[in-house]
Amino acid sequence: MTASPADSLPARPGAELSERDRAVLAAVHAGFDRAVDDLKALVRIPSVSWDAYDAAHVQASAEAVAALAEGTGVFERVSIERAPIGDTDELGQPAVLATRPARAGRPSILLYAHHDVQPWGDEALWRTPxxxxxxxxxxxxxRGASDDKAGVIAHIAAIRALAEVVEPEVGLALFIEGEEEHGSRSFQRFLEQHAEALEADVIVVADSDNWSTEVPSLTVALRGNVALNVRITTLGHASHSGMVGGAVPDAMMAFSKLAATLWHDDGSVAIEGLTEADLDVPEQSEExxxxxxxxxxxxxxxxxGPLLARLWAKPSATITGVDAPSVPDASNTILPTMRFRLSTRIAPGQSAADAFAAIERHLRAHAPFGAxxxxxxIDLGDPFLVDASGWGATEAKRAMADAWGAEAVETGIGGSIPFIADLVAQFPGAQILVTGVEDPGTMAHSPNESQHLGVLRRAIGAEALLLARAGDRAE
Known part of the structure; x- marks a missing residue:
C-alpha cells in the first residue's frame, strides 16, 4: 500500500507542527513501503512459541528482528537473550534486546512488542495461506501480520524515521519478546536479569488495538485473567449406559450441571466474589x-448494562476446551471423568489471586452429586488501570492526534496483557502506555488475521512523533 505524500501529513484541524515534526512524518511516509516489506518477511516465519511447535522458527524470527534493530544504526548493543522460566533451569523462548542510553539528560523510553504468534489452526478456514x-x-x-509483528515494525520504522531527521537524544530500549502467546513464562526473570538495561521513564506496549481504522486509541483499562483446567470425576471406571444410566451420575451430566451454574439466565457471570469496575465508557451500538x-x-x-462496560469493566467466563469423546467415537458408555478449560476475565480493581479463590470456591460448592x-x-494475570495524567500519556495522545488527524480515544479492552503487572512491579515509577496497531477488523488469533496498512502507517507516525518530542524534554 502506498500513501500519497499529502496523506503522510496531519489532517487534524488546527494542528501546527514544527519543521522537525513535519520532516519526521515525511520520513515515515518515505520509508513505509520498506516497513511493509519488512513486515511481510517476518510474517513468513511461522514463529509459534508453543511447546508442540518447532522452536527453530522462533529463533529465526528473533534473528530477523535483531537484524532489523541493527539495521536502524541507532542502538549501541543488540542481542538475543533467553531467561529462565520461574525458578527452573528451563529457558524461555528467545527475545531481542537493543539499547541506547539517553543523551543530555533526556528521558528514556522502553518499546515493547512480541515476535511470536498463535498457532494457525485449521488452514482450510484461511482465505489466504x-x-x-x-x-x-x-x-x-x-498469521502475526498484526499481532504482533506489526507492533515490532511500528517500533523499528518509527526509530528509522526519527534517526533520518535528527540524532536521537532520547534513551531507547527495544524489548521484543518471544513467548507472549505462550504465557510470557520467562518474562519476570527477563525483567530481573536486564533491569538496568530496561529501566525507563515511559514504557510503550504496542500490543493493543484502536477504536477504528480512522480513530486511534490509548488503552487505559485491561481486564485480568484466570484460566484453569477442571477435572470432574464421578466413577472409578466406565459403565454401560443402559445398565446403570438413570441411577448413576456420569461425568458429562455433572459437567453440564456445573457449567450451567457459571452464568445467570441473562448470560452475566454468576460466580460470587468476582467484582465489577466503575468505569466511564463510550457509547457503542448493539448493531x-x-x-x-x-x-x-x-x-x-x-x-x-452499557455494552462496553460488559467488555471492559465486568467479568466474563468462557469454557474454551473440553476433553470428551467425539461424536464419531461416542459409545453407549457412562463416562467416569472428563476435563474442561475455564477461562475467565476479571475486572480492573480485583487481583487475579482473589478472583481465583472465588472461582475455586464456586466450583467446589456447586459440584453436583458430590462429584x-x-x-x-492455573494461569493468573492481574488487570490494569493506566494513570493517564503523566506527560507520557499526554504526549502520546497529542502525537496520535497529529499523525492520525483525529483525537485519541481512551479505551479499555476485554482481553488481558498479564505481563503488564510484572512491568509495574519491576518499574513502579515508569509511565506505561498501551498502544497498538490493531483495529476491529484485525481478527487477531483467528483465521484470516490481517493488518490494516493505513493504521500501521499512522501508528508509526504517532510513535515517531512521540520519540522526537520526548527527546525535547529534560528530566
Whole structure:
C-alpha cells in the first residue's frame, strides 16, 4: 500500500507542527513501503512459541528482528537473550534486546512488542495461506501480520524515521519478546536479569488495538485473567449406559450441571466474589457489536448494562476446551471423568489471586452429586488501570492526534496483557502506555488475521512523533 505524500501529513484541524515534526512524518511516509516489506518477511516465519511447535522458527524470527534493530544504526548493543522460566533451569523462548542510553539528560523510553504468534489452526478456514503475507483491499493478511509483528515494525520504522531527521537524544530500549502467546513464562526473570538495561521513564506496549481504522486509541483499562483446567470425576471406571444410566451420575451430566451454574439466565457471570469496575465508557451500538462479533440473526447479546462496560469493566467466563469423546467415537458408555478449560476475565480493581479463590470456591460448592473436582494448569494475570495524567500519556495522545488527524480515544479492552503487572512491579515509577496497531477488523488469533496498512502507517507516525518530542524534554 502506498500513501500519497499529502496523506503522510496531519489532517487534524488546527494542528501546527514544527519543521522537525513535519520532516519526521515525511520520513515515515518515505520509508513505509520498506516497513511493509519488512513486515511481510517476518510474517513468513511461522514463529509459534508453543511447546508442540518447532522452536527453530522462533529463533529465526528473533534473528530477523535483531537484524532489523541493527539495521536502524541507532542502538549501541543488540542481542538475543533467553531467561529462565520461574525458578527452573528451563529457558524461555528467545527475545531481542537493543539499547541506547539517553543523551543530555533526556528521558528514556522502553518499546515493547512480541515476535511470536498463535498457532494457525485449521488452514482450510484461511482465505489466504497463513504464512504467505497477502495484500487485499489495503490489508495485509497472515498469521502475526498484526499481532504482533506489526507492533515490532511500528517500533523499528518509527526509530528509522526519527534517526533520518535528527540524532536521537532520547534513551531507547527495544524489548521484543518471544513467548507472549505462550504465557510470557520467562518474562519476570527477563525483567530481573536486564533491569538496568530496561529501566525507563515511559514504557510503550504496542500490543493493543484502536477504536477504528480512522480513530486511534490509548488503552487505559485491561481486564485480568484466570484460566484453569477442571477435572470432574464421578466413577472409578466406565459403565454401560443402559445398565446403570438413570441411577448413576456420569461425568458429562455433572459437567453440564456445573457449567450451567457459571452464568445467570441473562448470560452475566454468576460466580460470587468476582467484582465489577466503575468505569466511564463510550457509547457503542448493539448493531456495531453484533457486526463486529459476527453474531447470527436472532442470537441475543448477554449481560446487562452499557455494552462496553460488559467488555471492559465486568467479568466474563468462557469454557474454551473440553476433553470428551467425539461424536464419531461416542459409545453407549457412562463416562467416569472428563476435563474442561475455564477461562475467565476479571475486572480492573480485583487481583487475579482473589478472583481465583472465588472461582475455586464456586466450583467446589456447586459440584453436583458430590462429584470430585481437581484443578490444574492455573494461569493468573492481574488487570490494569493506566494513570493517564503523566506527560507520557499526554504526549502520546497529542502525537496520535497529529499523525492520525483525529483525537485519541481512551479505551479499555476485554482481553488481558498479564505481563503488564510484572512491568509495574519491576518499574513502579515508569509511565506505561498501551498502544497498538490493531483495529476491529484485525481478527487477531483467528483465521484470516490481517493488518490494516493505513493504521500501521499512522501508528508509526504517532510513535515517531512521540520519540522526537520526548527527546525535547529534560528530566
Amino acid at each position: 497463513p504464512f504467505e503475507p497477502t495484500e487485499i483491499d489495503g490489508r495485509l493478511h497472515g 456495531h457489536l453484533r457486526a463486529e462479533a459476527a453474531l447470527l440473526d436472532g442470537v441475543q447479546l448477554v449481560g446487562t 470430585h473436582i481437581e484443578l490444574d494448569s
